Amino acid sequence: MRAADRPVQRPLDARLLVVDPCGSLRHAPRECLVDELAPDDVLVVNDAATLPASLHGTHDRTGEEIEVRLAGRGSLAPDDVHAWTAVVFGTGDHRTLTEDRPPPPALQPGDRLRLGPLVAAVRRTLGHPRLVELRFDGSAQAIWAGLGQHGKPIQYAHVVEPLSLWDVWTPFAGPPVAFEPPSAGFALDWAMQGELAARGVEVATLTHAAGISSTGDPALDARLPFDEPYHLPRATVEAIGRARARGGDVVALGTTVTRALEHAAAHGLRPGPGIADQRIGPGTKLRVVDAVVSGVHEPGESHYELLGAFAPAAVLSRMSDALEASGYRNHEFGESVLVRTSARCPDQPVCQPFRQPPDQPPTKAR
């Protein structure tokens, strides 16, 4: 796949590969996303603003240079900014591929990390030398001031020019809680929101702390995604109710929205806070989301696995081939796919080649 290497959120030539419930593929201009939605559908979006989660500094005890990437916390509350889960890297910056970055110095409980104006103490390591729980000194206000002054958004090797916060906030970004951008949201500008409203498509929001995509270590990557707090507003629960009552689709703009909604749906779809701790994959039966708009991902990535809940492996394989053949750009500033759930396909094939190994009986179609 070609990486999108410039931080342009809405390139005019961005495409959307549409996968319909029965597995047909179609290319569309992403700026015409409105045409893919019908009156009475609801488009649910993640209004999280991206944190400047990357903090460079030094490890006091050894004097070595480190980079801390904040990766988790227990809630979305703005004053809950002392304790964080973090991934720590050794020296270097984003121009080195994440997986080629050296590991940090050995981190021990009590170690102090000096990160610009911020000071943090390592509370404990979390089963891996790069993964720690840390605690910042100072008041919540001072911590936010330090993040604003010294923090940078997590950078990517494939985007050479350093990213600023304005590059990684969606146009409708609200509460600053995301560790990396909920980048499916880059597609939605204010003009498109107006067009959706004119078409009778409701746009509803939730806030989900989109997590980091890569830790630089395969063993740690396998533990992604971490638990991610979210908040589901009452107005969104009501909008979903209206859409379903009218036969409209619930379309998730991004995997973060899918994760939050499906978690909420598994717990009664009630408004309020939650922590999305589940993995979504080929075995998952979707409860509320009918379609997802996501970026261009590859097998092995958790985003790709999530698509397996919407479409069978054979369809996703053809999708990947089409994306590759047509040169779709991947990663945060890349192009997009819209995958509709195969549960909506009226004629389910019974035979699903390649889903089961030859010595197991074929399963009934979903």
Next chain:
Amino acid sequence: MTTYSDNESHLDEGHVNELEFSGLRVAVTGGTSGLGLALVRQLSRLGARVAFVARGEEGVRAVARQVADGHGIVGDVSKKEQTYPIALQIKAALGGLDVLIHNASSLGPEPLALLADTDCEDLQAALDTNLVGPFRLTKAVLGSLALAARDGRAPVVVHVTSDAADKPYAGWGAYGASKAALRHLGRIWHEELRGVGVQVLDHDPGDMDTPLHAAAVPEADPASLKDPAVSARELIERIAAVRQAAAPTVETKEVEHASR
């Protein structure tokens, strides 16, 4: 330097219903002197949660010490790279945003100068602080304002303008042109944001006894100038009226949000 009036008890508090501002989340730029400081103090007394932005760290600390529950943010709205850190801290301090008051202002050239004697960099400085800075900051927090609208909180953006935006006063070219542009920008914002539920208004506070005015007209007799506390009260009453018009039964509801 911060200047402030201790003498605000004479102001009639009766016109503004405290309930309307209790818990309201307000950000004020240029909040450590003049009109901005008066707004911060009065809004805070009305029970609003106030974040204020100014360039001088000492001034921010001094005001933060005086104002209960006020959040001071050091930042320069004219600088592009500071806009998002400022927006980040506003959102974090208040857990959202209901009212944004663009009050921070630059005269451009100091002392004031005829346009023919004005360096283009000074015109640029006026535009950066008075027009482009507010534009950027509004965009950076627009998602939060839209969220407030969906929560029924009738959000408002205020552009503090001037009669210099309207009348062609010689010597006031850079400032006047930038404020005229700001006012028109606000009108177009207001049209475009109708569907979103965010209102934008411009407010001319009159000629006030403030450091900015003193820098512009050093020879002015302070007795002939308005007390900024009076201007602040007028603006607060206008914000209350505009919000009431948008949502007749608006009480500042409990924030239905994780960020409390």
